[in-house]
Amino acid sequence: ETGVTQSPTHLIKTRGQQVTLRCSSQSGHNTVSWYQQALGQGPQFIFQYYREEENGRGNFPPRFSGLQFPNYSSELNVNALELDDSALYLCASSSVEPTDTQYFGPGTRLTVL
Amino acid sequence: DAKTTQPNSMESNEEEPVHLPCNHSTISGTDYIHWYRQLPSQGPEYVIHGLTSNVNNRMASLAIAEDRKSSTLILHRATLRDAAVYYCILRKGSSNTGKLIFGQGTTLQVKP
Numbered sequence: 001e002t003g004v005t006q007s008p009t010h011l012i013k014t015r016g017q018q019v020t021l022r023c024s025s026q027s028g029h030n031t032v033s034w035y036q037q038a039l040g041q042g043p044q045f046i047f048q049y050y051r052e053e054e055n056g057r058g059n060f061p062p063r064f065s066g067l068q069f070p071n072y073s074s075e076l077n078v079n080a081l082e083l084d085d086s087a088l089y090l091c092a093s094s095s096v097e098p099t100d101t102q103y104f105g106p107g108t109r110l111t112v113l
Numbered sequence: 114d115a116k117t118t119q120p121n122s123m124e125s126n127e128e129e130p131v132h133l134p135c136n137h138s139t140i141s142g143t144d145y146i147h148w149y150r151q152l153p154s155q156g157p158e159y160v161i162h163g164l165t166s167n168v169n170n171r172m173a174s175l176a177i178a179e180d181r182k183s184s185t186l187i188l189h190r191a192t193l194r195d196a197a198v199y200y201c202i203l204r205k206g207s208s209n210t211g212k213l214i215f216g217q218g219t220t221l222q223v224k225p
Contacts (some may be wrong), residue, residue, distance in 0.1 A: 004156075033212065042200060042215030043157065056210030090156050094211065102213060104156030 004093050004105035011082050012111045021076045021108045023091030030095065031055070032074040033102060034066060037088040049074055078110075086112045117201045123221045125191045133186040133219055135201030139182050143206035147213065148175065148186045150197040157200065157215075160186065164206070196223045 005024045013019050025032050031050045035043035049068035056090040063079040072093070079083055088109050092102035117135040125131040137146065148160040161168055161175045163184075168175040174187040188195055198218040204211065 010148065031211070035213075035215075037189045042198075042218055043213070045212040045214065048210050048212060056208075056212055058212065092156070092213075097209075097211070101162070102211070103159065106154075106156050 004091060004103055005019050006089075006091050006105040006108050008108060009106070010109045010111075012113065014113050015081055015083060017081050017112075018077065018079045019110060021078075021080060021091075021110070023074045023093075023105060025072045025074070025093030026095075026103050027110065028095055029093035029103070030072050031093060031097075031100075032068055032072065033092045033094070034074070034076050036060075036085075037090055037107070038084075040088070042106075046076070047066040060090070063099055081112045083112050086110060117203060117216050119199070119201050119216060119219045121217065122222065123220045123222060125188075125195075127193060127223055127225050128190050131188040131191045131195070131221065131223075133188075133199050133201075133221065134183065135185070135199070136183045137203055138182045140203055140206075144203040145206055146175065146177060146181075146184050147202040147204050148173070148199060149202060149213070149215075150195075150199045150216070152194075153198045160199070162204075191221075191223045193223050193225060196221055 033048040034046040037043040047057040052068045057086040067073045090107045092104045094100040126181040147162040151157045163175045176185045200218040
């Protein structure tokens, strides 16, 4: 069974640019959640996708958007990057119901200069 | 959302039991208590969860106070691999999003 994978591992962007991060969910999982983790902090919930629909959103501006594809993989898009967007972006997948245990990927480290 | 309070850091010796406390005085009746841990340079990893009764699995035990206002994660024999940040999280049983609200967590150091 393949675990949650994320790409790329690291990314460097400049302020104002746009970025797309990708996540492949664990086999059989239909729900993907995205989290932002600033250095030294706990992860913060961005949003969740369940069967290709957004199913809950945290306190993040609209320039954070996402997609879930028919194979349940997902993308996180961030427009107009700001310096404070520098963080580890984590993706987690869960099976069957959105409230089931979440399995996290290793994350994408985004640096905004 | 109900809040949890954990000590910032704890130390343990290898092969000794570790008791990680968590206070959640504003917990509601449908909130589940979840524990995740995050090893260095990795994503969080599920450890255990419970509602009212104590729970055991291969990784740890979860002891829940009778009034549910506090809980304790118990690692029976700490190993060096258990050094991580441990997060105590309340998840609403009535919610269909399953979002996890992480606090600062407890950084556990395990000494050889």
